[in-house]
Amino acid sequence: xxxxxxxxxxxxxxxxxxxxxxxxxxxxxxxxxxxxxxxxxxxxxxxxxxxxxxxxxxxxxxxxxxxxxxxxxxxxxxxxxxxxxxxxxxxxxxxxxxxxxxxxxxxxxxxxxxxxxxxxxxxxxxxxxxxxxxxxxxxxxxxx
Numbered sequence: 001x002x003x004x005x006x007x008x009x010x011x012x013x014x015x016x017x018x019x020x021x022x023x024x025x026x027x028x029x030x031x032x033x034x035x036x037x038x039x040x041x042x043x044x045x046x047x048x049x050x051x052x053x054x055x056x057x058x059x060x061x062x063x064x065x066x067x068x069x070x071x072x073x074x075x076x077x078x079x080x081x082x083x084x085x086x087x088x089x090x091x092x093x094x095x096x097x098x099x100x101x102x103x104x105x106x107x108x109x110x111x112x113x114x115x116x117x118x119x120x121x122x123x124x125x126x127x128x129x130x131x132x133x134x135x136x137x138x139x140x141x142x143x144x
Contacts, residue, residue, distance in 0.1 A: 109137075
């Protein structure tokens with residue numbers, strides 16, 4: 001027993017499948033992009049912490065901005081982020097003094113990137129700007 005179809009219904013399933021697949025792929029791309037940005041935030045936290053750790057080892061290291069940058073960028077190279085983003089973060093450091101001696105070192109790592117899709121922010125509904133800056137800061141006390 002053969003089913004009779006109306007002349008316009010033969011491709012209806014294919015059209016519905018294609019439209020559904022496009023929506024699914026768009027959602028999947030947005031999830032991948034958001035995950036990529038979350039991973040970058042976690043990795044930049046580790047970059048800032050590694051720089052702060054180097055600076056906290058001694059009072060001489062606390063004022064060694066070049067050494068802090070080298071330690072932080074070495075951590076960045078180990079994360080795999082250069083393959084995802086292609087650029088290096090900007091690493092800055094500052095020393096907090098108390099009674100003329102370095103008390104703590106603060107390191108900030110900033111990475112400028114673009115999102116793959118113009119996805120809205122979760123709570124505000126605003127769209128992400130062309131350039132998104134991910135910034136993480138770590139602060140550690142300097143060992144005596």
